[in-house]
Amino acid sequence: MDEKGLNRGRVLLAVALAQFTVTMVMSIVNVALPAIRSGLGFGPDQLSWVINAYSLVFGGLLLLGGRAADLYGHRRLLVLGALVFAAASLGGALAQSPAEMIVARVVQGLGAAAMAPSALAVLTTTQRAGKERTRALGVYAAVSAVGGAVGVLAGGLLTEYGGWRWVMFVNVPLALAVVWLAMQHIPAGAAAGARRLDVLGGVLGTGGIGLLVLGIVRTNQNAWTSATTLGTLAGAAVLLCAFAVVETRSSTTDPLVRFSLLARRGIGGANIFLLLVCAGQFAGFYFVSLYLQQVLALSPVATGAAFLPFCAGMIAGSAISTRLLGTLGAKALLVPGSLVAAVGFGWFSLISPSGSFLADILGPSLVAGFGIGVCFVPPTSTATEGLPPHEAGMASALLNSARQIGGALGLAVLVTVQVQHTDSALQAGRSPEEAMTSGFGQGLGLAGAILVAAALVAAVVLPSRPRTGAPDRPADAVGAPATEVLQ
Template structure:
């Protein structure tokens, strides 16, 4: 079961990054309009982020194994369709379906881990593997995209998912128990519509700031509509929903609320830094696509090393320890990145910061997932997983869009290596500041001792009575 979940999570993270390096080749092959090319990336983030809350709760109600397998099958079919696309709309549609399928399977995967492995060392080890492959997928996506585009064909950045899907399905068939479903409860349809529409519009408004200014009527109108829908969603969940998509009482836990705020800040800084460093290597240091991908390998190894350390610490210490240390180390690595020079090189400006920042990120991945599910009753594990994944996606999308706008404004019309370098350095430095805030939040918000597992908090009345008896 752990292998099936790890392989699937690797693939979902891989697809967040694998197409980035292939975009120039995709534009030429399918005759994309320059303004429309970014939608190959944005639409995946939009549907993934928009459907995560719904996917997380649907797994609780209809069975996590069922949703996990269905999500994998749809993801594989969408990857095949994208690899065979002959027109821009076909590829964009395939990417949209990929995002929705990942939103169904990813929360179910994390919920299966947290309900299979009890709180404590066993869960920390399982989440360590999950976190390691999650980060490795994102980092290796850049490498795979560069190598496949340069030495094969851009279509393979989509088709590479098919053997991964088949491997995950084969493991799920023998390793994931069927599980049950809560047939007594009907899904919160109104909450699902409001949450999906609100988060979707929020991501849409943010990612389109590369075309529409933050102060434009289009951006402000989209964000205002998103906040109206999300406010209505909170009202429905608090007052009317019998099986809420997100039980608001869940967020009263310092562990759950703190973990989601922490991951939002870290994702905002990390996604932006990843983007700026990739552009720095290609547009300032003039490294090729495959060379840039290889340059991210030390980052992958650093994340794995950080995850191993976090797993060992988690056996005896609260997640708080790793989160404080990880946030501080990640911030230090990104601040070092911000010293990048237009006359620098990989060894002097990329390798050292990559190792330091990746160790910090690795220290955070498993502990933040452990913190977000600490004290959560098993029947709400999918809910908690969906909220955590949504926080990560929203943080990454908002952070990347906001810092990209700031960097572009700083660069202005100076597109020389020195001008671009200044904008990238500023964006990475602000990202480092976000990780400093995350480390301080972990220091202040998280309890020093891990809470014992919940024994009925949030359960239906008849289940609480059963436990009491």
């Protein structure tokens, strides 16, 4: 399809629905966690793997998915990923044991790892640079917030009135709708030819990240200085070092990661920043969800509704960030945005065992949500701007990897801290409600500290020069003709 025949509005709709689906699946499962634990018999230390299994595979395979999209076609990988995602969602809805649920979440992550970078690459290579592209990225970021809002509310409604299995089944028609829209409105594009996909790099990178998260999570049972923990973390370091060697060796003509990209201050800084922001945000959602249900004893529906102010704040922050990005630049938005989010999570850490929605949740939800919303659009724009189409999938995969790996690592670290803090409080004679609240508060406070670290990264690493408005033209960094860009 050439530029004249391209309906960019419908392309954006397809991309937005793909991002909505990938985002919603995280929050919709969050609300259903207690019901899933009871229904399938998860142990308390296993439950976070319902989240981690998806985040880990999603984040670990994003680089492979993004590079495959560049080599074999963005639409092709988007459609394939959506079909795998739909099949895994059906498998999760029919799961009869914790193992089956975790396998389904692993396969869901595999499908999402093909969908997410392909969708963002489609956006960056079809929307005209300048105001049109900034608005499209704003829609992309806002849809992430809307996906979170709909996810928590739908998760509550479905769990309450239909059972937890519906939080998995609902993804099936959404993923199939992505397939239909992509086939109808996204250009097929041209594959890069018979070039080798760096499978070895994907295996090493995914294995290294997986061992890293596994080593951190298992500190619930094994001390940090134990042979098991040290051996696991050492294995992760070896695999990640091997990954770096494979990606930089001269014989790797199509690496998953061109480290020269990350050496650019804008791209490297945006990825580090987003990794830290998502490390705090994902853990925050997890702790607040459990606090609402296990301490305040809210129903799944009420828990979903309680998240709406947080997501409304995210939407408002995304809208303001989109409007001001071209004038102020990324750094001027990300430093205050992440600090505002840190204040919100610090406020969350003051939760009480005898608290309420109005006293403990509403205020910090609006503050934290607004700050997080401000932090989404600028990194996406900074990390994908000015790149040629054949590297769009790689850059999109890097950004999505930072998001998901940050979420997985943040959740692994902070859940470990939370569980240990709760156990210590129980041993000290505090009631279960007091102990759980203390542990959740500890985790939320540390999430705020991570966001302060994100503000420091934005202040020190990101370039301070404001972005200048670019003319409305197809996004390309090398002056390619429009018809080439759209392939």
